[in-house]
Amino acid sequence: MVNAQVDAMSRGAVRSSAARMRYWVSSHAVTDFYQGLVPASIPFFVLERDYSYLAASGLALAATLGSALPQPVLGVLADRWRLLWLAPAGLAVAGIGAGLAGLAPSYPLVWLLLLLSGLGIAAYHPAAGRDARRDAGGSAAAMSRFAAGGSVGFFLAPALATPVLVGLGVGGTVVFLPPAVLMAFVLWRYQLRRAQHAVAVKSAGGQDRWVPFLVLTALAVARSVVFLGLNTFLVLYWIDHLGAAPVLGGIALTAFLTGGVLGTLVGGRLADRIGKVNTVRFGCAAVIPALVALRFMPNPVWALLLVAVVGVTVNIPFAVLVALGQDYLPGRPGTAAGVTLGLAVSAGGLFVPLLGLLADRNGTQAVLTALCVLAVPAVVLALVLVAPVAADQAQPT
Template identity: 45%
Template sequence: MKTSRITILAAGHACVDVYQGAVPALVPFLVAGRGYGYVAVSGVVLAATLLSSVVQPVFGVLTDRWRMPWLIPVSMTTAGLGVALSGVAGSYALTWLAVALSGLGVAAYHPESARLARIASQGSHVRMSWFSLGGTLGFASAPILVTPLLAAGGLGASPYLVIPAVAGALLTLTVIRSLAGPAEAGRAAPPSGRDDWPSFVRLSLVIVFRSVVYVGLSTFVALYLGGGAAGAVALFVLFAGGAVGTVLGGRLAARWGRVRTMRLAYAAAVPAVAGVVLAPGFGAYVFIAAASITLYAPFSLHVTLGQDFLPRRVGTAGGVTLGLAVSVGGLASPLVGAVAEAVSLRAALACLVPFPVLAWLLARTLTEPAQADPTGTVEPSAGRPG
């Protein structure tokens, strides 16, 4: 039952995060079909990513105050509806608003779903990694879903993109009902434990540094390897490595502890990212896989660590670790592009190497927090301290 619950929540996570990947996949069709320029399409993408990132902590605060399991199916449907309407909107303003609506749905989904996933996983880092894996696979599968559909039917076919959201909402309803009872019962007693804001802030900075590297790689690595088929393979390796790293991180954390796993992952990410820049030919693909695995191994651990650093504000922690900190790092992407234009793409990617170093250094200042269970009691973490 525990496994089936987290598996269904992971599937629902995939059905939501497919809309985060769907917006960039829409860009070529908006350029070809409506003649939007680079600035215009950048504004559309920003409507989804930045708005979602900023609003997620707000929903986190709300879910800390009120239990809102109903928000999960509503937010999933909203995310799908926004993308579905974006292709048939009659003006740029309406397209922007439709994409912003999708971003709002994505933002509303993550804090509450992370809270329920925490209950369903019952402290298991492996099960929590499966929940995170769902989101990774959803994001990675978006181009596979969007591109063939719109290539065949044009932007007018975009309403069909609401189907994954509706299917995901219906799929997760049964799990939401089964978890809503324990969640509400746990609300009767105030959450125990002490919020450790200094550690949470340092963890958030670690996530920002990690995001700078991953967004930079996902934006430019295909171009770095020449675009076309070679670039497509590079992106596939990057996304596939993320799926492997997510599962691996949960298993390593169960054995070594979360903080130790995070430190080792970021230490290994330093030569992996450097290898992407320095390795010739086929070797670059090997290092792309290594970089993706090492950058994604701590991904699900960030969420549970944030929740344990802020046991009284689990929703806020989920909103920041899944939303704000992840996307704020992406704001550095234009700076990387500026270096690429001024110097070279290799120099731009080389600028990413210091960021896993910074993540590793900050991770060394963190210690394993007490692990609070969903009922409000606080237990020592299974992982070794430090």
């Protein structure tokens, strides 16, 4: 009888946690949709307004600067004060900036609006990462759903935005403004309801462990280089090296990103079973043979299966790195989320132009070869990682 009551209470707690995580999964998907909307809309700015490629890259830079650099600072603020409004406000600002950019009459105003959108994305992630961990109750699987929500939003942006912008022109970005405002309102109401309940938060081991966190950050940058390099050059690799039609290159990118969403979810499940550090080591090691097999597969159709496997393996550590970073900095979950979700990913993007130079000189196959090599440091860093201090996690009420 007692065991049945305990099991019922446990199932109820799991259902309650899952219900709370829905808000974070959904809001993360909506927020990162606007991160994906920027690269999806840039070609339309070039076509309709005769922006140069340099000007187009400037728009991408504005969004990246806004979303990446402020995240650690905003994470510090989120750790010092509760700022329950920060995640909803960031979501709204992300959507308003990106939504109005297509209506802006001048390049400087477009640039500033995309910078503003990036700042909104930067405001959302540290606060959301902190509060999603609060509601996840220490579950890596729950945090993986949160991370996967962002991947889904980014993935859907070009699929939803392209037909709208083709039909309405670049000004059609305004169509995507209302979802941000609506989701921000829903999330704000949820935060207010949660604020009415007492939440007992215990320090996971007490001391912040900066050396393991710095190793983890370096690993996150290395993983980001591989992921963003593939995301940037896969289509060109299919067309230029494998001799496939552009549509097959697009399918390859879709397979890679779909595998990425699956890998993020698998990583969270694995972490709850074999531990976070072991999961990171497994994912980092598994990506190397998958990448090598892809590099030497001459058939573009068969390579589609391999690129999906690469997408799975390279993303297995993604959400786990976020949760592990918060384990290393138990007193600064917002800072940890800001670095692992924002700064480390964007720092990885700084290496992509170097891969572009390599592609210009030696072809896209050289990029795939380089990525096979660049995946090795992630394995070395994963072996150096230490297990987090076992402690009670925050138990949401």
